[in-house]
Amino acid sequence: MMTRRKKRKVKKDDETTEPSVIEGDGIIVIKDLTKKFGGNVVLDNISLTIEKGKTTVIIGPSGCGKTVLIKHIILLLRPSSGEIYFKGRRIDNLNENELYKVRTNYGFLFQGGALFDSLSVADNITFPIRQHYKVKYWSKFDEFVKTKLSMVGLEGFQKFYPSNLSGGQRKRVALARAIALNPEVILYDEPTTGLDPIRSDVINELILKLQRELGVTSVVVTHDMTSAYKIADRIIMLHNGKIIADGNAKHIREHPHPVVQQFIHGQVNEDDLAVLRASGTIFQTQFLPRDFEE
Amino acid sequence: MIEIVGSKAVAVVNDAGRFGRFVWQTIVASVLSCAKTKTYPLIWAQMNIIGVRSVPIVMITGAFVGMILAVQAYDQLVSMGLEERLGVLINISVVKELGPVLAAVMLAGRVGGALTAELGTMNVTEQIDAVRSIGTNPIRYLVVPRVLACLLLTPALIIYGDLLGILGGYFVGVVQFKINSWAYWNFSAGGVELWDVLVGVIKGFFFGASIAVISCYKGFTCKEGAHGVGQACTEAFVASFISILALDYALAVIFKAIYNTFWSVRSLV
Numbered sequence: 271m272m273t274r275r276k277k278r279k280v281k282k283d284d285e286t287t288e289p290s291v292i293e294g295d296g297i298i299v300i301k302d303l304t305k306k307f308g309g310n311v312v313l314d315n316i317s318l319t320i321e322k323g324k325t326t327v328i329i330g331p332s333g334c335g336k337t338v339l340i341k342h343i344i345l346l347l348r349p350s351s352g353e354i355y356f357k358g359r360r361i362d363n364l365n366e367n368e369l370y371k372v373r374t375n376y377g378f379l380f381q382g383g384a385l386f387d388s389l390s391v392a393d394n395i396t397f398p399i400r401q402h403y404k405v406k407y408w409s410k411f412d413e414f415v416k417t418k419l420s421m422v423g424l425e426g427f428q429k430f431y432p433s434n435l436s437g438g439q440r441k442r443v444a445l446a447r448a449i450a451l452n453p454e455v456i457l458y459d460e461p462t463t464g465l466d467p468i469r470s471d472v473i474n475e476l477i478l479k480l481q482r483e484l485g486v487t488s489v490v491v492t493h494d495m496t497s498a499y500k501i502a503d504r505i506i507m508l509h510n511g512k513i514i515a516d517g518n519a520k521h522i523r524e525h526p527h528p529v530v531q532q533f534i535h536g537q538v539n540e541d542d543l544a545v546l547r548a549s550g551t552i553f554q555t556q557f558l559p560r561d562f563e564e
Numbered sequence: 565m566i567e568i569v570g571s572k573a574v575a576v577v578n579d580a581g582r583f584g585r586f587v588w589q590t591i592v593a594s595v596l597s598c599a600k601t602k603t604y605p606l607i608w609a610q611m612n613i614i615g616v617r618s619v620p621i622v623m624i625t626g627a628f629v630g631m632i633l634a635v636q637a638y639d640q641l642v643s644m645g646l647e648e649r650l651g652v653l654i655n656i657s658v659v660k661e662l663g664p665v666l667a668a669v670m671l672a673g674r675v676g677g678a679l680t681a682e683l684g685t686m687n688v689t690e691q692i693d694a695v696r697s698i699g700t701n702p703i704r705y706l707v708v709p710r711v712l713a714c715l716l717l718t719p720a721l722i723i724y725g726d727l728l729g730i731l732g733g734y735f736v737g738v739v740q741f742k743i744n745s746w747a748y749w750n751f752s753a754g755g756v757e758l759w760d761v762l763v764g765v766i767k768g769f770f771f772g773a774s775i776a777v778i779s780c781y782k783g784f785t786c787k788e789g790a791h792g793v794g795q796a797c798t799e800a801f802v803a804s805f806i807s808i809l810a811l812d813y814a815l816a817v818i819f820k821a822i823y824n825t826f827w828s829v830r831s832l833v
């Protein structure tokens with residue numbers, strides 16, 4: 271009676287699942303990854319190979335498990351079953367201490383930024399370096415912080431604390447922190463959400479620049495299609511815990527799957543719309559204060 | 565019904581297991597980071613936050629304990645004509661039991677609550693995951709400095725508490741009730757051994773470590789949202805409080821055995 275299990279969502283569109291292995295060397299390989307929270311299956315047997323030096327974009331509606339998937343890549347979450355490889359080495363069976371070393375190859379931008387709120391902006395950005403290197407030239411540090419901040423368009427914010435920044439500014443500081451160690455792989459969880467269109471484009475350019483000039487491998491979770499089209503070498507769409515579309519921007523634009531088309535054009539599902547349309551006639555759309563009094 | 569009891573029991577055992585692992589990891593990381601100068605500034609910062617600002621509250625607690633004991637015990641002792649022994653009674657209770665336990669309880673409320681709230685908020689805003697994602701052990705970076713700071717400072721704070729407890733007792737006994745000052749101190753010196761003071765201070769190490777470890781653990785495992793953090797703070801205080809009393813009992817038994825075997829022999833030799 272305590273084990274109240276959510277029913278597995280019914281999968282109707284199995285036939286459109288495509289093989290997700292692309293030729294070339296995969297720096298990250300995910301094999302048969304399944305993740306359950308209690309009885310709630312969030313990722314259902316996902317296999318994915320991420321190519322070195324490419325930008326892979328993961329799209330999908332809110333709550334479909336994009337964050338859960340990207341966290342599995344650096345084992346912030348452990349798979350219920352399945353395997354994860356980094357540069358050909360299996361990492362999902364390592365213990366936490368061994369993983370700390372592996373994770374220095376990655377930069378991770380959290381969806382909410384996850385800045386350390388007891389540290390200033392400058393200390394946040396230099397945190398990874400102070401953790402992993404013995405710093406002797408402190409004067410270089412100021413220059414380093416300045417460069418990173420100007421990359422994300424926040425010159426002069428060194429002394430601020432996270433609580434004094436807006437959501438978008440925090441995200442950009444978090445991005446500066448994520449790239450501090452010059453990682454080979456950068457994982458971005460919704461880098462442009464909450465930014466104005468121009469800032470978003472700056473971030474897009476930054477992601478492209480890192481890829482072109484430093485050969486960084488990027489995995490970007492987003493539901494901003496403008497950004498996805500601009501930066502993606504490959505776009506993957508998640509739906510109900512499965513990959514339902516996988517290919518370049520053109521492939522996605524012309525994808526036959528109705529859910530993909532709805533998502534990329536930002537259209538409401540007809541069924542959802544029907545409820546809204548009906549409610550105006552059947553129910554009162556708005557309650558007035560006197561409705562709650564006798 | 566059986567299912568409910570069973571799943572509760574499994575949850576309890578799971579939780580105990582996780583706590584055990586947390587304690588073990590903390591011990592290992594603490595020992596390792598003692599060798600690394602990089603953690604010293606962190607420990608120092610925590611000592612300032614935890615220790616310095618707790619001094620007044622611990623001193624006030626100590627002073628009142630001493631004064632209350634004096635007021636309560638005086639009448640009984642007078643009726644037996646033993647009022648000059650008031651000092652022994654107060655000082656031994658303060659130094660051995662009441663000082664350490666009450667100071668630890670104050671710290672559990674003041675420091676433990678703050679630690680749980682801070683780490684719990686860091687947990688729900690993914691800051692602990694951020695530490696992990698950067699490749700740093702959050703136990704080493706967040707827990708060890710706090711535990712070591714508490715471990716080192718609680719005995720010091722207990723000494724402050726003892727001191728004020730003794731002064732408080734003296735104030736009420738000698739100044740208010742006009743007990744002969746010389747007799748008061750003389751009997752006290754005869755009744756309180758160095759051993760008694762040591763026992764109280766050594767208890768402080770255990771109390772401090774257990775408060776910090778429990779509070780950090782509750783912060784690390786706290787549930788989402790404002791309610792989760794609040795609940796974790798409450799649980800941390802209750803658990804710290806009970807562990808202080810349980811440790812106090814266990815240590816009393818252990819120290820008694822040690823005293824009977826070693827200390828008394830030493831004084832004979």
Ligand SMILES: Nc1ncnc2c1ncn2[C@@H]1O[C@H](COP(=O)(O)OP(=O)(O)O)[C@@H](O)[C@H]1O
Nearest residue numbers: 307310312330331332333334335336337338339
């Ligand atoms: N720690 C967790 N415990 C339980 N359920 C979780 C947890 N994290 C995520 N979920 C569930 O997984 C699903 C996917 O979440 P998430 O990956 O954050 O979605 P999004 O695609 O918007 O990033 C959600 O339904 C959420 O309820």
Ligand SMILES: [Mg+2]
Nearest residue numbers: 336337381459
């Ligand atoms: Mg998300």
